[in-house]
Amino acid sequence: MNIKKHGITVGIDRVGDEFFLSLKAQGTLTHQDYEVITPIINSALRGVESPKVKALIDGTELDGWELRAAWDDFRLGLRHGSEFKKIAIYGNKPWQETLSKVGRWFISGEVKYFECESDAIDWLNV
Numbered sequence: 001m002n003i004k005k006h007g008i009t010v011g012i013d014r015v016g017d018e019f020f021l022s023l024k025a026q027g028t029l030t031h032q033d034y035e036v037i038t039p040i041i042n043s044a045l046r047g048v049e050s051p052k053v054k055a056l057i058d059g060t061e062l063d064g065w066e067l068r069a070a071w072d073d074f075r076l077g078l079r080h081g082s083e084f085k086k087i088a089i090y091g092n093k094p095w096q097e098t099l100s101k102v103g104r105w106f107i108s109g110e111v112k113y114f115e116c117e118s119d120a121i122d123w124l125n126v
């Protein structure tokens with residue numbers, strides 16, 4: 001039996017009104033994956049006036065999204081896009097760099113693609 005893993009691991013650290021969000025995506029993301037992570041992110045940011053979020057997205061094991069999950073991702077970006085100060089996308093596929101450029105249209109902060117995780121973390125800490 002061949003079992004394909006999919007899902008998103010979420011880590012959130014908060015200091016005052018600053019957040020560090022780390023996401024690791026695996027496989028092909030589904031609507032059900034977003035039904036789990038969206039309330040976590042919404043809850044973490046709720047009640048904080050003008051949160052400032054820096055995010056590291058590890059897409060090295062990401063294969064893509066189901067159509068409905070892509071829509072969920074888009075909606076999540078629209079809802080919280082103004083709260084993101086920096087998003088570093090760490091990946092290893094050419095299409096991920098292209099998506100990072102598209103993501104800049106919906107996020108008020110900076111979005112940058114990296115093929116080296118330590119470079120991504122260094123950039124977030126500047």
